[in-house]
Amino acid sequence: MKRSLLASLGPLDPTPIRHAYVHVPFCASICPFCSFHVAVRERGAVERFLVDLDAELAEVAEHCEVELDTLYLGGGTPTFLRSDELERLTAMVTARLGWPKLEATIEIHPSTATAERVRRWVELGFNRLSVGAQSFDDGILEALGRTHSAADTLDIIDACLATGAVTSLDLMMPSPGQDVAADVARAIATGVPHVSVYALTIEPGTPFAIAGRVVADGDAAEAIEGAAGLLAAAGYERYEVSNYARPGARCLHDQAYWNARPCLGVGPSASGLVRLGDGTHARYSNPRLGEWMAPRGPLSIAVAGPGADAVAGAGAGGGDPDDGGDASEAGGGEVDLMTGEALMGDLLLCGLRLVEGVDLETVAERGGVDPRLVRGGELKRLESDGLVEVRGSLLRATDHGRMLLDGVASALM
Ligand code: SF4
Incomplete structure (x- = not known):
């Protein structure tokens, strides 16, 4: 069995793929709000993960033309790997896919970082450092199950900035009692x-959901828009629903993702998007950790995340992504084949997250269906409701529409 679903998809479009996401599934402990599929480190698990990751990278390199512009190393907690392990991982990516020419991001958990380790990550080739701050209130951090203090985060941000790498930080809101403006x-x-x-969302199956925590939609929207106003006043430009940058600091990888550019997903539960030789687009999610490792026999490992019980240590699943219609499961992974209106809907759903919007001409070219022809009535209604604007061939959500983006997008699907 192949680890990468790409090998099951048939010939890909020969245009080189320029973006890749690599998923490291390990965390020191599991945050109670987290819906990502992650595992705590156990003896032998990281070694086996690295060996299997190299096998998947080799499969991907064999199956695709790749000339990377951007790489995003996320998780999980990539910086939970020891320095020698991260060095091996970056060497594998370089050997199999080539190191990206423009941007290499690593997600940093403050409790795993020291100034010396940060410098080492930059020496390894990472030029964008994304720090999971979440809040600068120690009480809120504790309630979120975080294992670092605000002081730890501030020290690590200083260390990141001192390297000259582009530094980003994540905030999460709203938590009960959180002073959003202060954060x-x-x-x-x-x-x-x-x-x-x-926005802090309570995903089914997480400890917060099991404990009955709720976040009212209105509270989340109020917190996010409050933060947006403060960041705008300080000179940060909002370029995507969740992202704000000073000039020149936008994340190239995220922009490629929201423009639905082909992007490899490598590692357990990683998602990717590729274009097949016949123009069909395929969104895929790799099998989760237990099944992803299954070609060499299941590994008994503590896995967290919704549905974890069903997959931890599971054997290889069956299924062929080319069988059974547009969406199918293969070995616990999933493939969604998109053409026509389905592809058009996907391109609109992604593009509307970008503040600059989405070019309808490009959507029509890529999807073969022009939204102005097949969704003309819906576009007019959304425009008259003040949820979107159409300028020439550019469609963008208004500030109000961005707060109701799921509804806007589903009207156009
Ligand atoms: S939020 Fe981040 S650090 Fe916490 S469990 Fe999820 S991936 Fe790990």
Whole structure:
């Protein structure tokens, strides 16, 4: 069995793929809000992950033309790997895919970082450092199950900025009792050129959901828009629903993702998008950790995340992504084949997250279906409701529409 679903998809478009996401599934502990598929480190698990990751990278390199512009190393907690392990991982990516020419991002958990380790990550080739701050209030951090203090985060941000790499920090809101304005002010005061602001959502199956926590939609929207106003006043340009940057500091990888550019997903549960030789687009999610490792026999490992019980240590699943219609499962992974209106909907859903919007001409060319022809009535209604604007061939969500983006996008699907 192949680890990468790409090998099952048939010939790909020969245009080189320029973006890749690599997923490291390990964390020191599991945050109670987290819906990502992650595992705590156990004896032998990281070694086996690295060996299997190299096998998948080899399969991908064999199956695709790749000339990377951007790489995003996420998780999980990539910086939970020891320095020698991260060095091996970056050497594997370089050998199999080539190191990206423009941008290499690594997600940093403050509790795993020291100034010396940060310098080492930059020496390894990472030129964009994304720090998971979440809040600068120790009480909120504790409630979120984070294992670092605000002081730890501030020290690490200083260390990141001192390297000269583009530094970003993540905030999460709203938590009960969180002073959103104070958190945003602390973020701005650090001097980072990029901030991501995420709504705390209670995903089914997470400890927060099991404990009955809820976040009202209105509270989340109020917090996010409050943060947006403060960041704008401080000179950060909002370029995507969750992302704000000073000039020159936008994340190239995220922009490629939201423009639905082909992007490899490598590692357990990683997602990717590729274009097949016949123009069909395929979104795929790799099998989760237990099944991803299954070609060499299942590994018993503590896995967290919704549905974890069903997959931890599971054997190889069956299935062929080319069988059974547009969406199918293969070995626990999933492939969604998109053409026509399905592809058009996907391109609109992604592009509307970008503040600059989405070019309808490009959507029509890529999807073979022109939204102005097949969704003309819906576009007019959304425009008259003040949710979108159409300027020439450019469609963008208004500030109000961006707060109701799921509804806007589903009207156009
Ligand atoms: S939020 Fe981040 S650090 Fe916490 S469990 Fe999820 S991936 Fe790991």
